[in-house]
Amino acid sequence: MKPKQSGSPRTDGPPRWASRLLEWYCKPSLYEDLQGDLLEYFERNVEKKGVLRAKLIYIVDVLKFFRTYTVQKPQIFKGMNQFILLSNYFKTSVRSMARSKLFTTINVVGLAISMSVGLLLIALLYDIQKIDDFHTNKDRIYRIISKRHVSNGGVSNFATASVVAAERVREEVPGVEKVVVLNGGLTGDVSLDERAISVGGFFASQEFFDVFSFDLKRGNPGTVLAAPNTVVLTESTAKKLFGDAEAVGKTIFFENAGRGSAVADKSEYLVTGIVKDVPPNSHLRFNLLVSYATLEKPGSDASKQDWLKDMMSDNVYVLLDQNNSREVLDRNLERISSKENAAFKNAGTTVTVRAQAFNDIVPGPHLINWRGPKLEANTVNILIALVVVIMVSACFNYTNLSIARSLTRAKEVGIRKVVGAGKAHIAGQFIVEAIVISLLSLCLAILLFFPIRNEFLQLNEFASGMVSLSPSLALFSLFGVFAIAIGILAGMVPAISFSKIKSLHMSGRLSNRPMKGLGLRRTLIVLQYAFSLAFITAATLAYKQFHYSVNFDLGYDTKNVLNIDLQKNNPDVVIEQLSQLNEVEAVAQSFSVMSTGYYWYTQVRYLGDSAYFNFNSIDENYIPLLDHKLLAGSNFHHMAGDVKTAGVIVNSKFLERLHLGSPEEAIGKNLYFSGVGESNVREQILGVVEDFHYGMLDSPVEPFVFRYAPQNYQVVNVKLKEGELLAAMDKIEKIWNEVDPGHPLKAEFYDRRIEMAYQEYLTMVKVVGFLAVISLSIASLGLLGMVVFTTESRMKEISIRKVLGATEGSLLYLLSRGFITLLLIAGSLAVPATTWVFEKKVLSNVIYKAPVGPMELLSGGAFVLVLALIAIGTQTLKAARTNPAQILRNE
């Protein structure tokens, strides 16, 4: 009747999880025979119906036995037991930590260093999720952004969109509740009586306060920005101007310095409202708003609307109504884009508009023409990835060291098991230990967090004033949760591997057994060093690229050239005063500072061909001052007053683009310009200069045109004599203060300005360099711990070798050989990989890349190797020098 077989083979046993489930829910008093019955049935079924069906039946049976009489009651006491044991775990943890101070220190310091970066990231993410969260409509607001395709294949993304798009969305798209248009070119001085203060903000259409939730203290939200020449001031601006007096209803003067020609100088404005100061977590920053209607007054240049040309000036935000989803908006924007592009067949240039969710603005993609604070989503993602790498690396360390110490702890675990601890108890103990270490590290990490935070806030790319990383209770509780999570993560592997140790294997002879899991630990060390080397290499490469970019031969000479922002002063007065200085070699004027990442376009037509070109307006002294080389023709000649057609000077690429032939042939040919405030202006080619870099190094040399336009000059370029820069600066500042006492001097050396333009590389050097330091210290600590452990566990072997005649040198070689091989493997993995990633990904759109030689790459590796050798050398030397008699006397 009963099957007479001697137990089923292990592999074909019933599913283990099902048995565990049974064990978990079943009353202990019923469990054993129930389990036995099921097994008996299982064995029978295996014979009759095959293994697969038997397993299935087993599972079904286990589930079917879940009945009121089999299920054990939730046992409060069992939980209490664990809880009581917690204090015991804690006690043992502290004791074992105190027993091995070196390991504890290495663990705590290593975790703390990496945790400080983790804390920084948490603080940053905490602040980021609060950006713009005060807008009640934030889920329904979208910004319309543009993508411009130029015929030669260039694609650029703009944060702005044409007013035409705004108008059409307002009129045609169903489900759009409000559209608000902001023009960001608003900076200048407001004045009342003789008080003047500098302000910045937007020209905003009247829907502004309906769409955004800025707190309007005085005035009617619907109408404050309705009429032309009305302004809304922030509380602090109003206080500066009016003190405590009533501001609403008063008239102030405003002089717009940005985009000069748009609004007449020094107009009168009526204050119609007072808004609470903009909170720092807003991506829209202003201290005054001028009604958009001011721009739209007849005669001002926004009244002519152009799909292509106007796309760079306005930020358009759309508020959808409650029921409408984004899809309708998207579809309509697509339709509008294709219609408008069809209407404007413009040298192959097309502009496509699309919606961007309000939450995606900051952090968001990189967009041109956004003047407010930015935080690129990519930057944040890269940061998260780096921090994760570092945290994982630190957890590796903990795991690594704990497993290395398993020999010492194995006896303790064995005794616990013999006394009756289950797997869960052992695992619990090691996890508690890891959490204790992790909480200790947290204390240290919080101390480290504050200096790192200050450094971090100085990096523009991340902060821009939107994140303060200021400590708060919520933040600190997040830190606590983080530390516990890290503790659990770090303690997981040791806990599991310890809990699996069989108590039978715990006897003393274990210590002579070759270590298990050596491969894993080797891999961990290789990984850690590979990451450190990768960071070091990346930092080196970024610095190299920065150095290369700053010293790049642009095709003209920027040495000792000081650029002074005219700030609306009369250039003639400034120049006259400056030329009298001994230290000044030459003075010129121009519209913009080139090669620093700012681009100005104008449309040029030659015969039937037309295209957009970068331009700069300069005077006759500019070309000699900056040492541009004339290939043919002549420089500008001095002309007074409002000159319209003084000719243009172009570069060689320009000739190629419009097929103008050789430089000599091009001289005297007529071009037609259409730009801001002009259309079809005829200009003759006066001269041709050698090609030079107008853009930054991420773009190739492009066609360029110099124009002569005295009414446009905003910068005075001063060439100073070598060696007298400081003295000259003092004198220039003095002159400036006489000319314009109201505004401080804004002057910067050209070279410095170019350095600023490539600041992103320096930031990268800083950030990645910092990460390199951190990961290197973690790796070094880990290596140190490993070396200490290996040498200690091989003390007997070393002593015997010494007795048999090994020299210190040979012992050193024996002990450090393995580690050095690991480092070399790490190096040969990391350095080529990083170089490749850097060249192909980070600098993928940079045209001019710094050449990378083996020296740069190897120097970082060599440094790491030396560091590691010190760690290995000191420990192994110590071991090699011990007197063998001391170790072996007990044998």
Next chain:
Amino acid sequence: MKGTNLGEFEELVLLTIAALMEEAYSVAVCDELTKHTGREVKLGVVHAVLNRLEEKGYVKSGLGEATNVRGGRRKRFYTITSGGKATLLKAREQRDQLWSLIPDIVFKGI
């Protein structure tokens, strides 16, 4: 305790236990019942009934020796108590009485 009455299946199980004497454990009871009733008896049902019978005091149980079948798990053997025996007898008596009341004519011709 709700009623000292035996259900039909309970009675069958109790009878089987009594019949199997020392060898009565869940799987054996199951097999025996299947053999004699010809209907498929599920282990879960038998287990539940055994449990209930023990609660009612009609059987008592004890774990046997470990063997190397059943993954080394011990069997729980059930033996019938005197209470159980009394109940069985009573049930049989009731039945016999009822049988005796039936006139022969009823079953005539079957």
